[in-house]
Amino acid sequence: MRQRSTFPRLLGPLLLLAAGLSTLGAAGPTGTPGAPAPGTPRPLGAIVPAPASVTPGGAPYTLTRATAVRLGTDDPETRGIGGYLAALLRPSTGYPLPVVDADAARGGILLRLSQRSAALGEEGYELRAGSGGVTLTAHRPAGLFRGVQTLRQQLPAAVEKRTVQPGPWRIAGGTVTDFPRYAYRGAMLDVSRHFFTVDQVKRYIDQLALYKVNKLHLHLSDDQGWRIAVDSWPRLATYGGSTQVGGGPGGHYTKDDYKEIVRYAASRYQEVVPEIDLPGHTNAALASYAELNCDGVAPPLYTGTNVGFSSLCVPKEITYAFVDDVIRELAALTPGRYLHIGGDEAHSTSHADYTAFMDRVQPLVARYGKTVIGWHQLTGARPADGALAQYWGLDRSSAAEKEQVAAAGRNGTGVILSPADRAYLDMKYTKDTKLGLAWAGYVEVQRSYDWDPATLLPGLPPSAVAGVEAPLWTETISESAHIDQMAFPRLPGIAELGWSPASTHDWEAYRHRLAAQGPRLDNLGIDFHRSPQVPWAAE
Incomplete structure (x- = not known):
């Protein structure tokens, strides 16, 4: 049945709205949102679905050829999720992105399960990003997988392409704490x-x-x-x-x-x-x-x-x-x-x-x-x-x-x-x-x-x-x-x-976050309906 959260939600919607608006840049004469400056990371939390809580801050993390996907849990499901994430990112970045145990490398993207995160439930996760790396923490593997989708959407839409793209591949600094409203x-x-x-x-x-x-x-x-x-x-x-x-x-x-x-x-x-x-x-x-x-x-x-x-x-x-x-x-x-x-x-x-x-x-x-x-x-x-x-x-x-x-x-x-x-x-x-x-x-x-x-x-x-x-x-x-x-x-x-x-439900804020999904859907080969109600973003 309905899942009830124990996390405070008051600041999340305000921060999310601010982040979503800052994503847009200046609107052109037709109302089409302007693109962020080249290399600027997507504001934290400006994704679909909207996260429960977003606290932006700190320097972004930049994926490089040295980035590894690190596993902080000796668990076959976590290893499978790590392999899934690496397979998503390799074609567009051109980086090897090895999937390794946590102690085999530093920084990078760390996936870990924690018994201390039980309040996140079956599908919740926490994403922390900073200049030194990204850490995804969850109570259950399903939560790590949901967090991977957030990490994916925080990267430029070009990450969905199947050929090598120039980058840079930056994830905004801060913390996302997220879990579903309904099971x-x-x-x-x-x-x-x-x-x-x-x-x-x-x-x-x-x-x-x-x-x-x-x-x-x-x-x-x-x-x-x-x-x-x-x-x-x-x-x-x-x-x-x-x-x-x-x-x-x-x-x-x-x-x-x-x-x-x-x-x-x-x-x-x-x-x-x-x-x-x-x-x-x-x-x-x-x-x-x-x-x-x-x-x-x-x-x-x-x-x-x-x-x-x-x-x-x-x-x-x-x-x-x-x-x-x-x-x-x-x-x-x-x-x-x-x-x-x-x-x-x-x-x-x-x-x-x-x-x-x-x-x-x-x-x-x-x-x-x-x-x-x-x-x-x-x-x-x-x-x-x-x-x-x-x-x-x-x-x-x-x-x-x-x-x-x-x-x-x-x-x-x-x-x-x-x-x-x-x-x-x-x-x-x-x-x-x-x-x-x-x-x-x-x-x-x-x-x-x-x-x-x-x-x-x-x-x-x-x-x-x-x-x-x-x-x-x-x-x-x-x-x-x-x-x-x-x-x-x-x-x-x-x-x-x-x-x-x-508390995050707002059509005006949503349609701009949805507009930013357009290039991502294009890169995934999804020939979606270009509704005139949405100010679709350029690549």
Whole structure:
């Protein structure tokens, strides 16, 4: 649930705002921020997401050919993070950046775990920089990894290039003490409407890592395609996964493919949350096995974009044997704590059947050691103890719908906030956006950022907010380039809402910090949407 900090936050926002403004330099006649003087380090804390506390001061540290990544902890995970950092920095700097034990060199970049830093939590870190070097301290390896992303963003954007650049490579002096506001900070990728390969998913994982996202929610089944192999029901993948929206070839992940995604996500300290959407959004399964239909007749495969027309047959016992097998096999592949069972838009299932179905299925998730997540319609049934409900309603959603979710929160159900008219990355920016849909409205960058998870739902206790998630549905999205256009630059803002303290939340300050991300995204090969709401910085 929500993580509570013990660090004072009063000075952080003021220092951060000052640092962010000093990053900009003088604005030109078009409002485009000027670049800092050549060689001037990026002001400490002028990054995304905004840190909890920033204390600038002292001389910067300059990376040189003699810089080493030093390990102050005899721990395989710390060594892996050190190797990851060195691999990020070597191509652009041209420096060897050896990864060595702490006593093998002086200065450089020191990574260390400390039992005295328990107040930082699972993902918090402290970064100290001065002329003699940089020290990253954390209580857990995940915190070191999050700190690496901060160190990375403190360096010039050219550090993201894969060829040697001239530098200099300077990190501003001072201290950043940082930790997340919420424990759950997710992004969802729908691989059912259009299939994305393992390598495409890995690319998205790397993009998410830069902004400290810690959950990758994979929407693995829907009417248009079933994307994960299930040994006990093999036609789900081979037949149900053989198409996609528009009639393309589809595809599916073998169990080894899925394990590789899980492994790679874990190397970026992201937990995979698999979703099998039930009892609706199931046409691919119904087409694969006739016996799952109430009338025993399999419908044809579906390649359109309508929703709400399919349903598993709630009265049939085979339905629960099927669900048990799928959950058992998927849970065995998934080391994370959560398994998402969907539950949205079950328009072809009566309320009584929906409730009966959820009463039977939620215990199956617990049987295999996982915690239930469901879309917020689950709150209209009886959420299991410890379940999370993912809210995707709109500002214009009815008061009754909002109160149903808020009441569940008051009764102990945690809530992940994914309001469709703010956090859905597949919504068009404007009427002229070529990709995406607009059923939730147009969602420009400011709208996607300018809300507070703690106050979005009237009557929902702030303590019931588990975190935020940015879903990306793929009815119109079939390539990595499409992901780039729709996820960026909105995803960093949702990530900041999940990570940064509420006291740092300010659109004017944020849009300038986001503007400085433009060259970094360019150098990473991310062809992002150049929103006119953001004064994008030059390289």
